[in-house]
Amino acid sequence: MTNRLNKVMPLEQAIEQYVKTGSHISIGGFTLNRNPMAAVYEIIRQKICNLHLYAHSNGTGLDELIGAGCVSKLEIAYAGNGKAAPTCIRFARAAQNNEILFEDYSNYMMSLRFMAGAMGVPFLPTLSGLGSDILTKWGFSKSLRKSDPKIVDNKLAVIDNPFGNWTGASKVVLVPAINPDITIIHVQKADAMGTCSIQGLAFADIEQVKASKHVIITCEKLVNKEELRQNPDLNQIPFIHVSAVCHVPMGAYPSAVFGHYDYDSQYLRKFTIAAKSPDEFRKYQEKYIYGVKDHKAFLNIIGRERIDAITADPRTGYSVNMKRD
């Protein structure tokens, strides 16, 4: 039932309950912003593997999941992480070494695919990509597609405009819906039933949530229902879409949460450097992921000084004059 009054549970339990080996999964955020990192690290700690990951432009979370070997198939538009990694290091390695199967779309196509899933239609149309290799190069083979009912038979389809030249379009690209088994997003505010308020850009989080069979919310602040009901115009996700709510302050660290904290450019750079060497990366993982019990313990290693440095200025929502290198 989607309207249980209280969906609050520990993150460990939510991940165990909803993220399974082989799950089709999407995570919220965009490159270095609002990735549900506490959940990502918990998935890694629980050694959940063979995930089929859907991403538009994920960065921080995507590269940790791939680096930890959790992902076997990836549908993606972009894997980068700002200045720290114009291309995500572990993603590039995994692609170059044939460690994952991947299929490329554009950001709009991936967003439309989530939107189609949210709308309950098999596809949405776009004029994007005509003439590009995105249309012709399919990362998943026809036989794989046939054998797996959770993968759509055709990467996409091009049709003639059935309305003549209406709106000036002669041809239209149709991109197929995505309905992940599970989507995890991190938001500023949620209540116990799962109604959410995202501050700042929503990216494609809302579409991802509404397309998903199950949804885990991690939140900076777990607030009373009353606080959210006072301004329903600021709530983008009503509780009916949500399976579990986990209160995880700084749950997006090292990515940013508008109004709360900035991205930690130093941490991201450290990750990038470690990601380039298998030995260093194992050490990195041991120290920051496997070696800690949970996100709170992880943040303890990061320490007060870094956290103070990235804490958002209340006026602007980010850390003013932060050293970004």
Place this chain on the structure above:
Amino acid sequence: MTNRLNKVMPLEQAIEQYVKTGSHISIGGFTLNRNPMAAVYEIIRQKICNLHLYAHSNGTGLDELIGAGCVSKLEIAYAGNGKAAPTCIRFARAAQNNEILFEDYSNYMMSLRFMAGAMGVPFLPTLSGLGSDILTKWGFSKSLRKSDPKIVDNKLAVIDNPFGNWTGASKVVLVPAINPDITIIHVQKADAMGTCSIQGLAFADIEQVKASKHVIITCEKLVNKEELRQNPDLNQIPFIHVSAVCHVPMGAYPSAVFGHYDYDSQYLRKFTIAAKSPDEFRKYQEKYIYGVKDHKAFLNIIGRERIDAITADPRTGYSVNMKRD
């Protein structure tokens, strides 16, 4: 240019400049809420006719426009006005007397058609209406469609799902995009450049605006840019879509504006009664529309007492315990 710094002009001028005989037009709001009534009355006073009107569920504004003979073609999902008129009176008469050409869709179809226009695609898909007469009965003839390049060749199209049985759909209805020449909406707050903040439900206003070649905004409050920039999460329409901004307090009266005033159920009932008799209706129009110079003069006839009675309670956004008959 869409980013002129100041688009403020008198409503009379905006209507004259952007609404022409034969224009394809849509108006915002839903039944008895946030209809841009000051603009509707001004269109009637300026005797602009032969309009092609696109509506999902318009009530108050639609029936005035039809009653005044401004509309010759109508694409519509619903014409009703709450308890006062489960079916809009002048709309029904016009349909029964063959005074307008009309074509029926559903609310979702009309909303998707505006959305397709806003997205710049020729159509959007839905599973609605399969097996219904909405698919088979076309209000505009094939020859009319052929002769008018502003009317799409096909009312809609049904295709087999090109992705097999993906998402469980075997067939899909495609509804064609609408790109009105002009859309007029009424909002709570706008700035001089045209950025808007709608409080409460947005209905399909945002899609209608983004689909339109020109947009007139009427607003309760004309505010400083700074006021809107302080919380961009509450602004649904950035200025780039807007052609003109008109400051018209109570510009949606007699329909409601959440947070400002309720609908005037007495006025709506008075309209319904008058609308049933040609003589009474002429008297009604003479008194309330043609007989007044502008919306301010119209509100003067309505009087302080009625306006006080419908003024919104600040806690709830509507008039608490208002007599609604």
Place this chain on the structure above:
Amino acid sequence: MNKVQPYTPREIMAIMAAREIRNGDIVFSGTGISMLAAMAAKNINAPDSVIFFETGAMDSLLEELPLAVADPRIMYWSAANSRLTDAFATMQNPITGNKVIAILGAAQIDQYGNLNTTCIGDYFSPEIRFSGSGGGCDVASFVPRCIAFMQHEKRKFVKKLDYLTSPGQLEGNNSRQAAGLRPGGVSLVVTNLGVMRFDKNNGRMYLDKFYPGISLKKIYENTEFDMDVSKATQADPPTKTELKILREECDPQRLILD
């Protein structure tokens, strides 16, 4: 045990519909008596049901009964205020849509639960023109359960609709599925005389309950098409508690009840 209380047709209709709503249902409410039924369910038998509107409001508090789906009363204290496109997507998407039960009205219904809210007479030159589909066609296309409120009259329970606005079982048997629709459409018809349901196999309407004091003959005479009445039993009348809540909590201003 409550003993039988006096009640109006409108009251028993609202209660019959309310009883169909289960805890956890998402209740799509149209205008008028639909809203009263949705509020009755929430206040009586399904406190965790969620009322929502095609205009985009989810789980509105409803301190006052709204009289239209765009009434500002539905915008106050909701979980989220969104848009038409969002609200219909919530129903079209089976993940959430399969939890929705809709309450609709219509001018005509046929034996397969197809609805007409568009016109009497020829579509192109109607004798009587009604409001049109609104969200009715959409909802009847998308969601597994719909309740239709009707006045039980021969000209409304017709052999052939003048216009098929909202699909029910179309021509019965598997014709709904063959048209490309998911299972759904009107599953319960509530009138001033009784309650009708639909045969799972052939999709035809049958009489499920008749109200106390209503004869099968009266129902038969007010239905143009043949309807199986063999399975019908008498409905349990509204209880004292149901009526009290309906009158005092759902519509104290008697906006719909009168």
Place this chain on the structure above:
Amino acid sequence: MNKVQPYTPREIMAIMAAREIRNGDIVFSGTGISMLAAMAAKNINAPDSVIFFETGAMDSLLEELPLAVADPRIMYWSAANSRLTDAFATMQNPITGNKVIAILGAAQIDQYGNLNTTCIGDYFSPEIRFSGSGGGCDVASFVPRCIAFMQHEKRKFVKKLDYLTSPGQLEGNNSRQAAGLRPGGVSLVVTNLGVMRFDKNNGRMYLDKFYPGISLKKIYENTEFDMDVSKATQADPPTKTELKILREECDPQRLILD
């Protein structure tokens, strides 16, 4: 008159791109030097241009230079914060899209302005894998004018792309239109050596401007395909004012300039 000031390749690239932006343009900005160019235009020659991002922020104030299109700095004091689907719709819809000029980067470009941001080598087993399209393919499909920033090297200005991520003029002549795309794609290429444009008729890249001190030979040697250099003239170097604003107002922290 300003006399010629010393400047870095990155500075002249940002200024060349900024000069292409007109007052009233809606500037779609990617990551890195794209943002610097967009801010330079707004601060120097096109004060009423509007910077916007695929992530959904429109006309952000940008008190600090953002380093990614999801940088929280773009969410502050914007006209509206929306979503990816909204931002791309703004470009796909020609009413607004035709006012957009995009600034992009790429790993490879060919003579028709098609871009590769996906991989070197075979797509299925790449030698080098890049980030992928992001919004690049979308923007290049939708909007009439795109500026591409490139390092001018033979392996980047190639006869044949390893992967065509973002469509330019495809195979030239009318092939873009034949594929179903609106007119658009890369219309200006800004490199560390000069500025390229495309022939209206055959869609081929030609050299428009070379920077002071850069020989045609150097450009020729660093371009794998044949390029018409016959129309090229020397670019006006960045003025003192342009450089001052770029350095002091656009990137005082020297996040991109260094």
